Amino acid sequence: MRIVTWLITNAIALAVATWLVGGISFDGPTSGMAEVKEKLxxxxxxxxxxxxxxxxxxxILKVLAFPFILLTLGLFLLVINAAMLGLTAWILPDSVGFHVDGFWAAVLGGIIISIVGWAVDRVWPDSDD
Incomplete structure (x- = not known):
């Protein structure tokens, strides 16, 4: 059950980031039930x-970048989050239709995913804890 809640939390956070950030998108319809059916x-x-x-x-990146994280008082973690989002878009094939257009879209998307993920975890606590 924990994996299902983790996956749903990530999906909600990613959906909000896609909705709010113009540089993060999925291919396909942009409104209505057709969008939900095709992009779920x-x-x-x-x-x-x-x-x-x-x-x-x-x-691994956190360990390697520890001096930069310390030097920037943790702000370099935003770059690491952006790198994770960009790496995900790069790994997935074009048939999935997920795109991250640029560094700043990835940074903003990483911030939104972190905030929304945290908020969903607070609202929907895991029953295994």
Whole structure:
């Protein structure tokens, strides 16, 4: 059950980032039920890949970038979050239709995903804790 809540939380955060940031997008319709039907599976796939990338690559980057994180008082973590989002878009094939257009869109998307993920975790606590 914990994996399902984690995946749904990531998907919600990613959907909000896609909605708010112009440089993050999915291919396909832009409104109505057709959008929901066509983009739900790719959204869940991107959320899964983003979670896996963040679970395995992000800790390594944090260790390697520790001096920069310390020097910038943690602001370099925004760059690492942006890198995770960009890496996810790069890993996924074009058939998924997920795009991140540029560094600043990735930074803003990473901030939004972090904030929304935190908020959803507070509203919808995991029952295993």
């Amino acid at each position: 599976l790719p959204l869940l796939l991107v959320a899964l890949v983003l979670g896996i990338v963040s679970a395995f690559v992000k800790p």
